[in-house]
Amino acid sequence: MTSSEVWDAATAAAYDADAAAQFAPGVLGPTVDLLHELAAGGPVLELAIGTGRVAVPLAERGLDVTGIELSEAMVAQLRHKVPATEIPVVVGDMATATAPGAGDYALVALVWNTLSNLRTQDEQVACFANAARHLRPGGRFVIELWVPPIQRLAPGEHAVPMTVSAEHVVIDTYDLLTQSCASHHYHHDPDGTVRSGVGHFRYAWPSECDLMARLAGLEPEARWADWDRTPFTATSPSHVSVWRKPQGVS
Ligand SMILES: C[S@@+](CC[C@H](N)C(=O)[O-])C[C@H]1O[C@@H](n2cnc3c(N)ncnc32)[C@H](O)[C@@H]1O
Structure with missing residues (x-):
């Protein structure tokens, strides 16, 4: 498992x-x-x-x-x-x-x-x-x-923009107690479709x-x-x- x-x-x-x-x-x-x-x-x-x-x-x-x-x-x-x-x-x-x-x-x-x-x-x-x-x-x-880019977190915030472009936006959110991170992806495909997904990690x-x-x-x-x-x-x-x-x- x-x-x-x-x-x-x-x-x-x-x-x-x-x-x-x-x-x-x-x-x-x-x-x-x-x-x-x-x-x-x-x-x-x-x-x-x-x-x-x-x-x-x-x-x-x-x-x-x-x-x-x-x-x-x-x-x-x-x-x-x-x-x-x-x-x-x-x-x-x-x-x-x-x-x-x-x-x-x-x-x-x-x-x-x-x-x-x-x-x-x-x-x-x-x-x-x-x-x-x-x-x-x-x-x-x-x-x-x-x-872990924890120093980029503003006081009280839990989200950091990791990638921001016309094709791809990634926002990471952090839980400092569990060392867990969720990475929220938004892909803008050439045909206009937006695909999104979230991956979960431990830093x-x-x-x-x-x-x-x-x-x-x-x-x-x-x-x-x-x-x-x-x-x-x-x-x-x-x-x-x-x-x-x-x-x-x-
Ligand atoms: C970011 S990709 C990296 C793939 C490749 N090493 C590269 O550099 O392109 C992460 C890969 O890890 C695999 N993976 C995630 N958890 C795993 C695990 N517990 N054991 C083996 N592979 C795992 C995923 O299926 C995926 O193929």
């Missing part, structure tokens, strides 16, 4: 178009470059692989890539791009599912804020443990995660991630503000963090 919302066929079919900005070479290129470097030629497990935005170019660079993904509809979209023989995927919860080759991955990756799709602390802790148990000694766990601070990594037996290696290795600062809106499984630990 997972607290994550399961993405349906309509959401999956629209995903690549809705996420076009994340596919732009200036965004995706540095992501794939750094993941490729961190894998150092070894096998990669992507948690929440989605439609393969990151996994497909990593596999095209010659890495063995496997995925875990909760939504069968997202995997079906991936299958329009690559067969299961090239990028195998286990349909399941990234906090608990086991991929073939567990214990031998050089890199486990969980990108684009997706740790937050697990909406309880217990599940996020379990996800770090699951990542760690898939790694070989010396292997790396990397996440890309937003820093975690970088320090909480470090603690979850420590609980999983992982050691911190690096934290940057982005995939270009920009230094992380007190005002960085997100982070790319890397932890390693110590050598000699199986």
Whole structure:
């Protein structure tokens, strides 16, 4: 049983178009470059692989890539791009599912804020443990995660505009007691249709991630503000963090 919302066929079919900005070479290129470097030629497990935005170019660079993904509809979209023989995927919860080759991955990756799709602390802790148990000694766990923009909340307010454009408006609302966030999306399609939806998340601070990594037996290696290795600062809106499984630990 997972607290994550399961993405349906309509959401999956629209995903690549809705996420076009994340596919732009200036965004995706540095992501794939750094993941490729961190894998150092070894096998990669992507948690929440989605439609393969990151996994497909990593596999095209010659890495063995496997995925875990909760939504069968997202995997079906991936299958329009690559067969299961090239990028195998286990349909399941990234906090608990086991991929073939567990214990031998050089890199486990969980990108684009997706740790937050697990909406309880217990599940996020379990996800770090699951990542760690898939790694070989010396292997790396990397996440890309937003820093909760709580400082943008005006006193007494609980909503922050995250994206405002003619095509897409996103308003996030926060519950500071439960660390929960609801992300309200409004897409204005070219035919004039307005699609709306709401996603629910649990935010975690970088320090909480470090603690979850420590609980999983992982050691911190690096934290940057982005995939270009920009230094992380007190005002960085997100982070790319890397932890390693110590050598000699199986
Ligand atoms: C923002 S998308 C990211 C997909 C892909 N990694 C990318 O970068 O484009 C989030 C993905 O997480 C998946 N997901 C959400 N909760 C999950 C869980 N508990 N276990 C596995 N996958 C999950 C969703 O189905 C969706 O495919």
